[in-house]
Amino acid sequence: MSALLGDFETARGGRTLPHKPYVVESRATTDVLPHERPAFWANAVVSLQATMGLSLPHPRAFHASYSRIGTDSYQLVAWKSAEARYARDSRHVRADPDEDYRLVFPIAGWLAVRQHDDVTYLRPGFGGVFSYQKPLDIWHRDDTQMMVLTIPRKEIENRINLEACQGATLDVSKGLGRVAQDLAAGVLRERSVLSRDQFEAASERLVELVCLLLVGDDRPNVSAALSEVETMARRYIRQHVDDPQLTGSTVAQALGWSLRQVQLALRNAGTSPRELIMEERLKAARERLRNPAYRNLTIGELAAQLGFSTAGNFSTAFRRRFGVRPRDLRQ
Numbered sequence: 119m120s121a122l123l124g125d126f127e128t129a130r131g132g133r134t135l136p137h138k139p140y141v142v143e144s145r146a147t148t149d150v151l152p153h154e155r156p157a158f159w160a161n162a163v164v165s166l167q168a169t170m171g172l173s174l175p176h177p178r179a180f181h182a183s184y185s186r187i188g189t190d191s192y193q194l195v196a197w198k199s200a201e202a203r204y205a206r207d208s209r210h211v212r213a214d215p216d217e218d219y220r221l222v223f224p225i226a227g228w229l230a231v232r233q234h235d236d237v238t239y240l241r242p243g244f245g246g247v248f249s250y251q252k253p254l255d256i257w258h259r260d261d262t263q264m265m266v267l268t269i270p271r272k273e274i275e276n277r278i279n280l281e282a283c284q285g286a287t288l289d290v291s292k293g294l295g296r297v298a299q300d301l302a303a304g305v306l307r308e309r310s311v312l313s314r315d316q317f318e319a320a321s322e323r324l325v326e327l328v329c330l331l332l333v334g335d336d337r338p339n340v341s342a343a344l345s346e347v348e349t350m351a352r353r354y355i356r357q358h359v360d361d362p363q364l365t366g367s368t369v370a371q372a373l374g375w376s377l378r379q380v381q382l383a384l385r386n387a388g389t390s391p392r393e394l395i396m397e398e399r400l401k402a403a404r405e406r407l408r409n410p411a412y413r414n415l416t417i418g419e420l421a422a423q424l425g426f427s428t429a430g431n432f433s434t435a436f437r438r439r440f441g442v443r444p445r446d447l448r449q
Contacts, residue, residue: 139190140314146183155180163204166195167266168250169214170206187309192321193268196225196306203257206250216250217271221328223290223299227262231255243291245299247332265302269325272439276397278329278388288331298327315408322401333387347375347383355395359402362425366391399424400439403432407447417444 145162147155159182160172166186174180182199222229228241233254240246248254290299305312305320312320350373358364358372369391370377377391384390389397403424406412412420421432421444436444 140317141186141188141193142309144183144185147181148183152178155182159199159202166193166197167220167268168206168216169210170204171210173203173205175201175203185306185309187305187312187317188268189314189318191270191273191318194302194305194309194317194321195266195268196264197266198226198261198263199258201258201260201262203255205253205255207253211251211253218250219269219271219274220248220250221267221269221324222246222248223265223267223302225263225265227259229256229258229262229264238287240287243289245288245290245295247286247288247328265299265306267302267321267324269321269328273322273325274329274332276389276393276439278333286332288328294327295331298324298331301327319405345383347373347379348387351380351384351391352394355391355398359395359398360423360425362422364395364425366395396435397439399426400436403436403444404440404447407444413448417448420444 147158150158156172156174156177159180162182162184163170163172166184180200180202182197182202184195184197186193186195188194222240223245224240224242226242228239229246231238231240231246231248231254233248233252238246288298289295301320301324305317305324309317351369354369354373355364361368366380367377370380373380380391384394403420406415406420407417415423417433418429421429424432426432426435433444436442
């Protein structure tokens with residue numbers, strides 16, 4: 119192997135996603151002249167992921183391409199690349215903090231990630247979840263293909279224990295893991311016809327599937343009974359989110375379990391009845407604010423419909439959760 123090329127780096131300012139509400143694009147190194155390709159890919163890495171160094175063993179022969187679909191909440195990227203190595207050191211982390219998680223699905227080849235002195239090897243059939251909050255090194259061989267979903271920290275934090283995420287390896291060769299990978303691939307295939315809301319809805323379902331997989335890895339000793347309680351409680355809360363009297367006690371009573379059972383099952387998943395009810399109400403509110411069928415309702419009426427005592431309490435909770443005001447979604 120030839121000597122590694124010196125790092126190519128660009129400033130965070132190259133990232134376009136936060137400034138564009140909805141992005142669908144495809145690019146390749148063939149779009150530029152051969153001598154410009156290393157710098158092109160270095161800029162793409164910063165724009166698509168985070169600030170980090172790029173090293174290429176064969177810069178003159180380097181080739182790569184990507185397709186992405188993204189909003190200010192989620193981004194899904196499919197990329198194919200010749201051999202490369204990426205390094206995000208402590209200097210990059212300080213200059214470009216990034217709390218989001220990355221869900222990685224290998225399609226061809228393999229990817230190695232080293233973080234905290236641990237090395238994780240991913241190949242087709244095994245996905246991984248990583249964070250850029252701390253330094254890491256990534257490397258792969260020629261013609262490696264991956265899909266990478268960027269997931270806001272809050273979307274996982276509000277569902278499960280975050281300690282279950284970092285460096286977790288997922289079996290995506292069968293079962294729920296395969297369903298999750300197929301969903302990601304389907305979104306990329308249909309990216310040209312998906313609306314912003316459709317893409318975000320699909321991304322949220324994908325995150326839910328991944329969290330179920332992570333929770334399964336995180337609590338191997340939890341009984342099947344508690345797992346069933348959790349699943350049924352989540353489903354019941356989602357289906358009865360309009361009930362202003364919805365509480366942990368009413369959920370337990372409706373399902374024929376004790377409040378203690380419901381609390382224990384949800385605690386093992388990193389949440390509580392109160393937190394889960396609030397999360398589902400806020401998600402339902404966001405969907406309705408975007409839905410023309412609910413345009414006849416004022417924000418106060420919509421808040422009351424979902425069990426919030428006042429429009430002010432609803433707006434505060436909504437902004438804390440999603441970073442925007444309810445009325446912003448109707449503009």
